Amino acid sequence: MTKAAARKIAELFDILKIDYRNDHNTRDTPERVSKMFVYETMAGRYDEPPAITEFDNATRFDQLIVTGPIDLRSTCAHHMMPIYGEVMIGILPEKDGKIIGLSKYDRIVEYFGSRLQIQEELTMQIGDYIEKLTKPRGLAVRISAVHMCKTHRGVRSSHKGRMVSTCYFGSLRDDAEMQRQFLSECQTLSFG
């Protein structure tokens, strides 16, 4: 796949009149970009989802857990420009359910970020995956991100401008008080 993609990127460079054959800086760029797509920025399309260790909820802990900020690195589906930001995840565990290792939330974000995305779908995909895996009582996924397709081209908006998207699952969907608690924890974690 990397070899075939590198050939096509070289073809694109020819069309764009980028002389990668003679310019020492771009000589290996078709191969580099190809490897970056396959092994890095779009790896989530080709790799298996991360292995998730599940534990019994031995102490029957059923209060809100919030983890974050988890760094988000993704790529916009429309212009293939970077999306970067932070993800906060809130979990209301089921007393008789499963809990997963804390680091696995970061791995799940990395996995779904490593492909062409729009933020709304990314938010849902992370939530759906965690919900199916652990069946918590409630779940919240909140993403705050900068879209470089807006800051580095097109409208060239402020780098401070972010998009925030939040998805609630299970009992958190209709529990305004618990949503407030989640948002308050997000604020605490964001500002240390």
Ligand SMILES: Nc1nc2c(ncn2[C@@H]2O[C@H](COP(=O)(O)OP(=O)(O)OP(=O)(O)O)[C@@H](O)[C@H]2O)c(=O)[nH]1
């Ligand atoms: N809702 C949503 N919109 C996004 C996201 N990422 C990019 N967009 C927007 O999707 C649109 C891209 O489609 P077009 O309007 O066809 O692209 P364009 O003509 O190059 O638009 P401009 O960016 O305004 O120059 C732009 O308005 C982007 O700002 C996202 O994650 N969610």
